[in-house]
Amino acid sequence: MHTRPVWAEIYRSRLTANYLELRRIADAVSAQGKVALLAVVKANAYGHGMKHCAPLLVESGADWIGVTSVEEGGQARVVCPEARILVMSGVWKGEADAAIEHCLTPIVWEAFHLDMLEEAARRRGLPPRSVPVHLEIDTGMSRQGVRSGACLTETLMRFHAGSPLRLDGVATHFSAPEVLDGEDTREQTARFVAAIESVASLGLRPAWIHAGNSALVVRGEPLAPSLEVAAARLGATLMLRPGLSLYGYAPRLSEAPRLPGPEQLPLAKLSPVLAWKSRIASLRNIDIGEYAGYNSTFRANRPTRLALLPMGYADGLNRLLSNRGSALVRGHRAPVAGNISMDQTMLDVTEIPEVAIGDEVVLIGTQGEESIRAYDLADLTGTIPYEVLCNISARVPRLLLD
Numbered sequence: 182m183h184t185r186p187v188w189a190e191i192y193r194s195r196l197t198a199n200y201l202e203l204r205r206i207a208d209a210v211s212a213q214g215k216v217a218l219l220a221v222v223k224a225n226a227y228g229h230g231m232k233h234c235a236p237l238l239v240e241s242g243a244d245w246i247g248v249t250s251v252e253e254g255g256q257a258r259v260v261c262p263e264a265r266i267l268v269m270s271g272v273w274k275g276e277a278d279a280a281i282e283h284c285l286t287p288i289v290w291e292a293f294h295l296d297m298l299e300e301a302a303r304r305r306g307l308p309p310r311s312v313p314v315h316l317e318i319d320t321g322m323s324r325q326g327v328r329s330g331a332c333l334t335e336t337l338m339r340f341h342a343g344s345p346l347r348l349d350g351v352a353t354h355f356s357a358p359e360v361l362d363g364e365d366t367r368e369q370t371a372r373f374v375a376a377i378e379s380v381a382s383l384g385l386r387p388a389w390i391h392a393g394n395s396a397l398v399v400r401g402e403p404l405a406p407s408l409e410v411a412a413a414r415l416g417a418t419l420m421l422r423p424g425l426s427l428y429g430y431a432p433r434l435s436e437a438p439r440l441p442g443p444e445q446l447p448l449a450k451l452s453p454v455l456a457w458k459s460r461i462a463s464l465r466n467i468d469i470g471e472y473a474g475y476n477s478t479f480r481a482n483r484p485t486r487l488a489l490l491p492m493g494y495a496d497g498l499n500r501l502l503s504n505r506g507s508a509l510v511r512g513h514r515a516p517v518a519g520n521i522s523m524d525q526t527m528l529d530v531t532e533i534p535e536v537a538i539g540d541e542v543v544l545i546g547t548q549g550e551e552s553i554r555a556y557d558l559a560d561l562t563g564t565i566p567y568e569v570l571c572n573i574s575a576r577v578p579r580l581l582l583d
């Protein structure tokens with residue numbers, strides 16, 4: 182039982198609505214028909230709680246779910262017994278058996294990934310082509326994936342008829358999909374199409390071709406025709422992999438999207454799925470000239486009323502928000518006063534009438550007319566909403582609401 186008044190509310194209906202909104206846009210961007218969607222639930226569903234979010238996304242129609250590791254994949258398998266689960270950051274030593282046992286589909290690119298999976302499959306006496314993997318192509322991100330060229334052909338040769346491994350998918354990752362009209366995405370797409378052609382020329386027939394995160398969906402532009410054609414020629418399904426947008430945050434695009442089609446799609450309508458809340462645990466008045474918090478970084482320049490929140494940076498509230506951030510109390514913004522401690526934070530509530538112990542406080546979310554989004558906290562701390570959401574720590578319970 183969680184009794185400490187710090188919690189995150191996760192709204193099921195918003196997660197489902199965001200998924201359906203992305204589905205609607207994905208349908209509109211494909212010239213060839215249906216584009217599949219992989220719902221990314223890595224890092225505990227971006228801090229929202231994978232065990233709640235993954236089954237909802239699968240029920241809503243997600244074709245795949247994407248996790249980062251075999252460990253996360255095992256957790257996803259428990260709550261999504263039938264789903265296709267992609268492990269997006271490769272397999273590590275000692276994980277091949279678990280990957281096969283939980284029917285996970287790993288992304289692979291290093292020779293040792295293939296060696297380990299082959300060895301585990303042979304040890305289990307599995308027949309040829311029974312263990313599916315997706316091969317990532319490094320088209321310019323230089324993070325993971327096989328680089329095009331000789332290296333790629335050598336890797337593709339490993340999927341011969343006698344191998345227990347089957348090339349079920351080919352993927353890449355774009356480095357700057359939020360830049361509309363970006364040269365990077367165009368060049369990466371061209372390299373990806375060339376790699377898919379190498380795959381086809383060796384007679385391999387992967388079922389899935391995928392690339393692109395939230396930005397590629399939300400920009401609402403038609404997919405590269407060359408990519409659609411390359412996938413169609415293989416008889417493969419093209420797939421996009423949104424993450425952040427499922428949780429209600431559209432990536433910031435370099436300019437307003439120009440939307441396809443005669444009827445012009447409206448901008449993606451997404452609602453933040455998570456609200457982060459606490460309650461006032463204590464109140465005090467301090468006089469002009471008195472200080473608050475460690476290192477006396479807050480000095481009262483008027484008679485000041487301070488409210489104590491029983492949460493701090495150990496809950497994921499970035500210490501850089503000290504004297505910079507704010508929270509909502511009785512529909513007003515109350516600034517953070519002094520340095521955020523590990524487990525305590527103070528707010529200046531001088532201007533908020535009738536504040537009382539037990540009042541609900543919103544760190545992320547809406548109260549009355551005011552709202553605070555993960556973007557606001559990210560802007561104040563020099564980061565991105567992804568990090569703000571992932572950093573809400575494990576000791577903050579996630580409450581599932583409709």
Ligand SMILES: *Cc1c(COP(=O)(O)O)cnc(C)c1O
Binds near residue numbers: 354396423
């Ligand atoms: C995280 C991730 C995504 C999703 O990215 P968003 O920007 O959150 O939509 C897609 N593909 C891969 C490979 C990822 O690692």
